[in-house]
Structures are given as structure tokens and as C-alpha cells.
Amino acid sequence: MIALLTDFGTKDYFVAEMKAVILSINKDEVVVDITHEIPPQDIRSGAFVLWRAYKWFPRGTIFVAVVDPGVGTARAPILLRTRNYFFVGPDNGLLSLAAEEDGVEEAYRITAQLPSASSTFHGRDVFAYTAALLSKGVPPGYLGVRIADYVRLERPEAVKDGGVLRGQLIYIDRFGNVFTSIDEKLVKEIAEFGDRLCVKISGRVYEMRFLRSYGYSEVGEPILLINSEGFLEIAVNRGNAAEKLGLKVGEQVEVYKC
């Protein structure tokens, strides 16, 4: 299986050409879209979505991820073989959150490319092509040369400092739910479902209930919950928390009992 994540959108011919290259080489391959709606050139968002999604895919899945402002320059195209998967994409950190969590076993600088390769569309000419060959059983050593290192993004962290949890706002989803870097284990050290917690973001303090699910809150009420990925999330039942509270990715957040 080959799973694709890009910032190419779906209005143009970019994703279709990637799939066409893959299916021209391996017509039996299943190609799954993770998303093509990563904000243009936002490497961190792409890395985040890949990090959340990868682990649900079957062992052996080949991930092709392309958010690539440096395409055509000296930034390397890379292939990472991890404990359970392959990751193919630009060496700009995009693959790192997912690949590092799974455990990188070998890294390669990709040398494979379509005979007609362009300087501006490695998604098609390098990455889709490499993934297709990989899916046909070509060993990584025939697609690139081993490298010792690659670019890593810092993984979003959170800490407990006395009774205060400190983290960041790391992602906003389609519903306006705001994903923090504070994981369930930390939250459970200071709070139980039903507690009222104080949430401090950019100098503003909000009081919110910590609930098991959206459905237990009032319509329009900002709440805290543990999201489906196991992290603390700020949500508004039938509303958009990011808009309602004016929250942005990258802001620092503190959570404590009021």
C-alpha cells in the first residue's frame, strides 16, 4: 500500500500525475490519500498529520509525503526505512516525527528519478517513482545511497511544573478543535473528568470543564477533552473553538486547577 500526503490540493493535475506514475509501474498497488490539503509549504503541519496517521496503516505501507518549498535545490530527497514502514519525501523534517517514533533503521539519499525528471515536481518525478519501485520489491539500496543523518523537527513537548501543565497549541482541525501537546497521562495527574480547569493562553485565562466527550457539554461551551489521539484538546460543542477563542498554532498553553 502507498499512502500520500501533500500540500498540492486537489484542483490541479499534481496528485493525479503522482498516482498515474505509481499505477503505470505497479498497476495492482492500492493508493490511499491521507490528505492533500496541508497548508501550502507548511512543513510542520504536514509532519504533524503524518505523525498522527501513520501508525494506523498496515505494516509495510510506503508513505510518500511532499511539502517541499526547497524542491530543486540542494535539499536531498530521502527514503527512511523504519521498523514497520517506509517513508519517502524531502529531507526537511517532514518525515521525521512519524519516522522517529516508529524507529528509523536505515536512511537513504534517493538517486532514482524518472528519465524526464523536472526540477520543480519531485513529488511525481522522484518520490512517486521511488515509491512505485519500492512497492515492486526493488531494495532501497538500488534507489539511493545510505546516509548517516537527516533533518529532524523538534517533537512538540509538554511538562508538568508543580500543578501546572505547560505545552503548546499544535494543530487546529476542520472543526476548529485545538490540539495541544499535553498528553493524557499528564492531564490525569492533575485532573479528573468533570473538573473545572484554568487554561492560560497568551495572557488570557479561560475556565473550562474537562469532559469525556463533546456531547456532555452545553452547545457553544468551550471545554477540554482527551482527543482520539490521546492529547488534551480545546473544543466547543457544535462550534469552532479556534475561532471562538482566537487561538493559533504555536501559542503556549498552561493548564491548572483554578
Added chain:
Amino acid sequence: MIALLTDFGTKDYFVAEMKAVILSINKDEVVVDITHEIPPQDIRSGAFVLWRAYKWFPRGTIFVAVVDPGVGTARAPILLRTRNYFFVGPDNGLLSLAAEEDGVEEAYRITAQLPSASSTFHGRDVFAYTAALLSKGVPPGYLGVRIADYVRLERPEAVKDGGVLRGQLIYIDRFGNVFTSIDEKLVKEIAEFGDRLCVKISGRVYEMRFLRSYGYSEVGEPILLINSEGFLEIAVNRGNAAEKLGLKVGEQVEVYKC
């Protein structure tokens, strides 16, 4: 075949995780997207789109539909076996228009769930998982317990009252075409193609031609036609009828010969 309908959008990792769960359990299954662009938490729109689409799918298709503002609360996850299909989703009416039309033969409250199930993402942890097991041949009785009843939405209706057809505006598509609840049979009782009809909506009366197709009208002219689903539709040739006339889903409509 498993067909998906959600309000999850395509920018996040939600749909990908659902597909990854399905393909991890049943790697040979064909997964088709109906849409993921149902307006957030709009159960009625979701039910409508599922109702229009389901009947075109092959017998035995498993539909997974998730528009689920009550996720994580007492609302049940359900599985409906109908004459020709399976429907999997929340018990909030979302499945009811399609399933009732096909003929419900058995209803189950789903008990199956991923070992790591969350409280906020039943799309992945309950519904995709249940559909995948179903697609592998697990009988419904091993995935849930029989129930006697489930939530039904009222089906949009229309009536003929003398020479006046009364119904509702029930859906607006990407082109701004406005779908009414008045079906072809009723329309044909009062009009033929080429007739001029009066359309009364929220106190305003529009005169429009009733035509066989968009292409027979002037550019920009609001017209009536029988849409591809067999219902009366208000359209504007190369324009957006909903915007041009300021129409909204839920408005009452009357149609009669002027």
C-alpha cells in the same frame, strides 16, 4: 465494497485513519468516498446525500456514515441490515432515510470496538472497525445486539392541493441548484415541459419556465427542471440559483400554474 460518508473534511487525518483501519483488517476491500464535505454536524444533509447515493452502489455494499455530534454520549452506534445493504453509523437519524427506503430487516446496537477505542472518534474506533469485520464475513450478531428500534428522520414530503404543489427546499448542491421535495410524478400532474410556472417561497413569487434541461434556457435565467434524482429543482443556467434568489434549505415552496 465499503462506502464512506462523513463531515470530517479532507484536511485532517480522520478519513485516512478510518481507511487505514479498514485496510489493516481487510487489505483487499475497495473503499469508496461518497463525500467528506457534509457541513459539520449537519445530520439532515448527511442523511439526504446518503439517501440519494446509496441505491447506485452494488448489492452488499457496506455504508459507513458519520455525522455525529453526540459521539461519546449515550447515543448508540448502530448497524442496520437492509434488503440489499448494510448501514453503519450513529443512531441519530443519519442512516434512516436511505435504510428505510431500502427496507430495514434487522437493527443492531454495535458492541464491537477497537481495543484502544477513544470517546471522540467512533468513526475510526467503532464504525470503520465494525465495517471492516463485516466485510470479512463476521455476522452482525457477533458485532452487536439486536434492537427493536432506532432514530428516524422525517422524510421530506410534498403534496398536491388542487392545482398547487407544496413541498420544501431540501438541498443545495455545489452549483447552487436547489433540490425540492416535489417529485416528478406530482409535477407532471400540473405541468409539461415548456410551461411557465409560479414558484412561491417565503412570500416571494417567481415566474419560471419548466424545461427539460439547463441547456434550453437563457444564460442567467432561473428555471425549473426535473433533476437527475427525479425531483423538481430550481436552477440557473451557468449561474447559482440559491445565491441569485437567496434560497435556503428548509424553506417552504409552492408551485402552480401562473
Added chain:
Amino acid sequence: MIALLTDFGTKDYFVAEMKAVILSINKDEVVVDITHEIPPQDIRSGAFVLWRAYKWFPRGTIFVAVVDPGVGTARAPILLRTRNYFFVGPDNGLLSLAAEEDGVEEAYRITAQLPSASSTFHGRDVFAYTAALLSKGVPPGYLGVRIADYVRLERPEAVKDGGVLRGQLIYIDRFGNVFTSIDEKLVKEIAEFGDRLCVKISGRVYEMRFLRSYGYSEVGEPILLINSEGFLEIAVNRGNAAEKLGLKVGEQVEVYKC
């Protein structure tokens, strides 16, 4: 393989019904989306995207393209057999740029249609149905009647006039990159990577560097490059060239050494 290109968007049931018809007739067929985000009824954009994408698909691919403001009128539904592919869609020029480039060998007016065919959704009732039968091996002569001619769009052209290249702006992609009709061969006759070129559009003259890739420019700098399709493109590194410079499809462009 069947590849789909439409202006139907993905929020409604249109694309799903097309796929359901195909998979009901040929459950083993691979269906690939090129895009469904062609601007509503913009035949020229649809023709352009199909023209860029088709050649990457495997030999024998059946393309179904639907941007069809004349649906239900006298415009014919057509099937073109080209050297390597089949093209199915309305006879309004949509198929012509791609099919002509590949080389049309036979043209048919389609007579096949679903028993329950509507007047407004030939995408499902005529085109998807025809493609599905074709994919099962039904010869074109059983799906339509031979015709001598079909509608052709003019192919976007460019010329060299002394040291001046003259062409048009022909497409704007998701990133705001502006695709011109001037191909690589012409550009190389007047310039090398690294040169500064003058770009005249609607009376305004811009001076831009001609570079190998986005990554060699300053953030925010408008540049010229050869895009992945082999045409001259106006781009802004990490920005939107069309917005920044106020460019529109259809504008004339002149390029020359300043």
C-alpha cells in the same frame, strides 16, 4: 483503469454515483480521480488539466471528463479512441486538447445510456456507464456510431518574434503559480538560467530572474522558471504570484531580455 475529471466538486453525491455505476458493472476496475474541482462549467480549464495529466496514465486508460453546460441539449456525448487511450465526455472541446495530442483514431457519438437515464446527469447515466462497458471489453462500435468530426478547442500557442516571446497566461494552480503557453524550447532560444527577463502583461512590465527552481529565489520574489510540464511559469517563492501580481488566465504575455 478509469480516470475521472469533472467540475462536480466533492460535497454532493454526483461523483459517488458515477463511481457506483462503474463499480456496479465492473467491480474490479481501478477508478482514479484526476480532479473534481474544475471551476463550474469552465470547459477550457477542464481541457487544460486533462491535457496535462493524461499522458502519465497507463496505456489503455479510459478517461471520463465531464464539464458540461450543454447537458441535455443537442450537444453530442462522444467517445474518442486515440493511439493509447479512450476519452469519454461531452462534445464541447473538453476532450480535444488531450485526445488530439495523443492522436485520434476513431470518434463515436455515444448511444449507450442507463435504462433510467436523466436529462441532466450524463456524467452518471451516459459517460460513467459507457466507460464501465468499455472497461468490460465492449467494443466502441456497440456503444455509439462513428462520426466524422467533433468540437476542438484551439491549443494555446506561443511565438518568437525577433527577441520577443509572445504567448498567453493559460492556467493558475493552487499555489498561484501562473502557467504560460511559452514552452521550454522557445525560452531557451532567448535566455539561460540566471538571466533577468522582462515580462509584459496588460501594459505592465515586470523584471524577473529566470531560475532553475523556486528554491534559488528570495522569499517573496517573483521569478520565471520552467515548470514540471515544460512551460514557462511565473512564480513567487513561498507566495502566490497570481495574487501578488494580479494576473488572470487569458491575459497576453510578452517575455524578452530587458
